[in-house]
Amino acid sequence: MPLFVLPFPSIDPVLIAFGPFAIRWYALAYIAGLILGWWLAKRLCERDGLWGGKAAIPPEAFDDAVVWIAFGVILGGRIGYVLFYNLDYYLQNPIAALTVWHGGMSFHGGFLxxxxxxxxxxxxxxxxxxxxxxxxxxxxPIGLFFGRLANFINGELWGRTSDVPWAMVFPTGGPLPRHPSQLYEAGLEGLLMFLILMIAAKRGALARPGLIAGLFVFLYGCARITVEFVREPDPQLGYLYGDWLTMGMLLSLPMLALGASLMLRARSRPARSAAGA
Structure with missing residues (x-):
């Protein structure tokens, strides 16, 4: 154990409670991600110059689309967790699959x-x-950033034991210091990916349909696989092979191929132009 260990900040996962009803940081992370993502998406749809002509998606269309996306993320995320991470348990306790307030969401399920x-x-x-x-x-990436911060506040999805100077002892992670892998993911999947995608959009990537999507999928796969090397695997699954292969890695590998395929396809076609639009 290192001589100096950073203390885990004691932040109550519940922001405000009204009797049996509670407002949790995790729920606020989802709400903040959706609202800020919706606002920025509309701003991007209003800037025709980014699209090589008139925007392919009218700004008002995203008002309705965000509702569909929210349901897709929540339902897909929960179903993905049930299928990918704890199927045996939920086959024996099917009603528990509906208790989303107890946690258990899969990014890959929400993605699909x-x-x-x-x-x-x-x-x-x-x-x-x-x-x-x-x-x-x-x-x-806005939602991913807030979501990973909420994971950190909840003291969940922590990393493997480590002696790095910034290792922390998590309340539910035993007595040994661990990587704050949630913060790594917030930085890679959130901040870094957001900056790269915004730069790509400003440089005309939206004029090539599928390029931004492919770049996001590829970058997320890279970031997730990288962090999985220091993230503790889910206890009910453990390592799928040796002491390194995890379910998160396995589910992210196809994203590399899909992202690369989308980018190559987008680059092989002519960019949108004002005349073509």
Whole structure:
């Protein structure tokens, strides 16, 4: 154990409680991510110059799309957790799958759920799916940033034991100091990815449908796999192979191929122009 260990900040996961009802930081993270993501997405849709002509997604269309996306994230995230991370338990306790307030969400499930929701919405409205995926992908890191901070406040999803100077002893992680892997993910999946995607958008990536979406998927796969090397795997699963392969890595590997495929496809086609739009 290192001589100096950073104390874990004692922050109550419940912000305000009214009798049996409680407002939790985790719920606020979802709300903040959706609201700020919706606001920024509309701003991007209003800037025709970023799209090589008139924006492919009208700003008012995103008002309805964000509701579909929210349901896709929540339902997909919960179903993904049940299927990918704790299927045996929920087969024996099916009612427990409905108790979302007890935690248990999968990013990869929410990712698939949001894509399905956007596909259905675009088909109904006659909007281009790749452009919708681009605009959603550009703002998703905002939600990831707040979500990982909420994981840290809750003292969950901590990292493996470590002797790095910034290691922390988490209340539910035993007596040994651990990597604050939630903060690593907030920095990589949130701040860094947000900056890269915004720079790409300002440099004309939205004019190539699928490019931003592909870049997001590829970068997330890289970031998640990197952090998984220092993140403690879920106890009910453990390591899938040796002492390094985790479910998070396994689910992220296809994202590298999908992201690269989307980017190559987008780059191989002509960019949108004012005349073409």
């Amino acid at each position: 759920g949001s894509i399905l929701a956007m596909a259905l919405f675009c088909r109904r409205r006659g909007l281009p799916l790749l452009s919708m995926l681009d605009i959603a992908a550009a703002v998703v």
